[in-house]
Amino acid sequence: MLFGANMSVLRPTLLLCVYGFFSNLRPSEPFLTAYLMGPDKNLTETQVVNEIYPIWTYSYLALLFPIFLATDYLCYKPVLVLQATGLVVTYVMLLKAQGMLAMQLLEFFFGLATASDVAYFSYIYSVVEPAHYQRVTGYCRSVTLFGSAAGSLIGQLLLSVAKVRLLHLVIITLTSAAVAFVAPWFLPMPKRSLFFHKSPGAAEERPRSSGAALTEKAEDVESKVPLNATDVSTISQSSEAESHNSGLVDVLRMLFDDFLQCYRCRPLLAWSVWWALATCGYFQVVNYAQALWENIRPSHEHEIYNGYVETLSTLLGALAALLVGYLPVSWTLWGELVLCVLSLLMAICVFVMDALGDIWLCYSSYVLFRATYMLLITVATYQIAASLSMQRYALVFGVNTFMALLLQSLLTVVVVDSVGLGLDIFTQFLIYGGYFAVISVVFLLAGLCKLASRRRSKQDVLANSPTETESDSPPSVMPEPADDG
Template sequence: MSVFYPTLLLCVYGFFSSLRPSEPFLTAYLLGPDKNLTETQVVNEIYPVWTYSYLVLLFPIFLATDYLCYKPVLVLQATSLVVTYVMLLKTQGMLAMQLLEFFFGLATASEVAYYSYIYSVVEPTHYQRVTSYCRSITLFGSAAGSLIGQLLLSVAKVQLLYLVIITLASAAVAFVAPWFLPMPKRSLFFHKSTGVAEERLQRKSKSLMEKAEDLESKEPLKKQDISTVSRSSEAGSGNGGLLEVLLMLFTDFLHCYRCRPLLAWSLWWALATCGYFQVLNYAQVLWENIRPSQEYEIYNGYVETLSTLLGAVTALLVGYLPVSWSLWGELVLCLLSLLMAVCVFVMDTLRNIWLCYSSYILFRATYMLLITVATYQIAASLNMQRYALVFGVNTFMALLLQTLLTVVVVDSAGLGLDVFTQFLIYGGYFAVISVVFLIAGLCKVVSRRRSEQKANNPAETESDSPPISDTSSCR
């Protein structure tokens, strides 16, 4: 029951907070008679506020989530969503919509509390199961919301205003759930119980010593790596102050990103997520230019539903792909990043709504596949204590890059380009990512073959130091 109750409430919250029938039609709603905004206002002055607020709030919310023990930040997220949709329903004008985007950025930044709360109230043996529940229910809620919105628009012929009302009602239902969640008594950094900290420290030390013995013939585990983990655990035990927590985070940051495979996957994570956010943020504007909602029936809801479900399926298929990611990971990233670039170019240049929809679905599914692989590969290189740190840093770097891209390309203070030119740049952006990982992959294959040749050369067999494995120093 101690596992069932918080998991059930969190799933209820995740489902209803993700059930947003108005989401696929937000651009059409803002450009329509209800808000009567221009495309320049929406694209160049309103939407960029979400990017800026998300970036500014991410790190403070990350620290506040741990310091306040998750639940208050969940309530804050629920409140922000309600405020967002009340403003979307009631307020008028560009300034009001910019403030709305700020509250939505606050809600998005607070998602860290949703995805980390459950780990503070259940035992580690239940982590895998409760994680699958919480993540799948949000995807299902998002897909259900998009499908409901499209059916109401196409079949029942309701106005877009009513989709906003339904979304607000769903947010109001979600607002109730966090209040009944039990308050955690521990957190990762600020309120870590001494007993748990000591137990984990002993477990890590034992694991590290065993690993050192296993790798003694290859590469001895560096003493500073063990001391780094020990200091981090000691700093995180008890009620650490802010300075101690920041020092621990910085020390762990330096330790984690010395690992080459982790650095490569994190680089792709940051670069690709930046472009992915930009494409998702402005895809509706592109569709609106190709097939105006005031003149034709639009099918954005079906597209979002299908892309979400297909993304979930591709994520599940990752565990069954017969790929040696340690050897071919960079080249796979190259090829699939190139595929994403082609999808964006097709959306931008052919300007056929059906090809545009299909390319968008394929683009999202490819990203979901790769981000799942990246998450798994990074997680395999880390101990449990560093997941939030590395994922948070990767997301922050993606948002930083997205902010720079938004300021230069989208914002009216920068170039303020039209949406077709923007997508041309986004396609080129993914092509550059593909080239970067092509070079990295070729260098890795060449380096590995040289190492194998040296190992097979009789003149080199007397050497005391065989080739170093890519993953031997990741932990």
């Protein structure tokens, strides 16, 4: 049992679960675009899509790395409080503020809260023993998904059955954020962190069994170096020799050295490239799907079912993530081709959402799109983190997310922002579908090159084996005539 051996784990885990649930319980979230364009805010589609929503992308990108360093330096808890504050400010402004500039500032605070997610998912590692990492992480991730699904479902039921106004959903969301705001204050303050405040012996190693299990499944040398090498499972030797309280320059140097070492590994690089490319496209589709639905089925003319769709897509995404461990796929051999096929499926889903103009097909394609992404991102997470230490786990995932946000910012500036092309929502989704088609082609070529390289290697081995046999045979055969003589 998780808490039987150490009851001190119970309190922070329960508080994190309470915080994760209520901070993600947002009944207004599936109807945000309809609310902003409705009588309560009276904003135009161009203002919402091309001038307000892009601010979240830019602020998330700008704040991600500073928040990442601040989270570790301040030992997590203060950043959790900052995130809770950012959510409360966001929904107070959503309830009370008026005008486009106020909504842009709101998006900044929401970007601050989103960037602070790193504190939520890393805090537990500072107060829990490594043996409990997997189970506690599962609890925290599951409760956030459940909170998100519950919020969407509650919002839809209140809208469809109780016929409440969208304004009332914002009030409920603000109340939930206020409840979540209380939880972080009662969390114990960690005495160690991954980089700035390392405790003695903090250079933990992943259990060799997990690395060995992955190695047994690997079918080429690339997968063994450096993903399963001992040097990737430990902190840099130079950082171990330093004092327990590292300075900023030391931390940055260590992160850069680890960055270079990790991304020399071709399998890790391949999964990271897909992570960054696909997450960029996923963010764009999810962020602007409501605007597309509003064009296909205007909320002021018809009843909308965005809450049901978000609930179903979240639950199916969680189910897809759970099923990853049971898929009989050799990811080392077929990973790139699977990424190609499923990225193509995601492209088709986006094209269907954009081209057919049927709200039910649009909803269905969106659900399939999100479930497919959740499945693949779970596989990518496992493939990258299977034998990385927590230090490099945080680094690689942070770099991948940063690259995704950088690409998303470029795409937003060119396609969405009124400073760039400022395209209409249907043209945007046509581009997003083409974007995923390009990802599919990239990994098709990568997969074919990998299979061709593997075949050449086997042919070389077969071609060289007779020569090796002839050269090896005299020492075992020649002594026999001498003995007979």
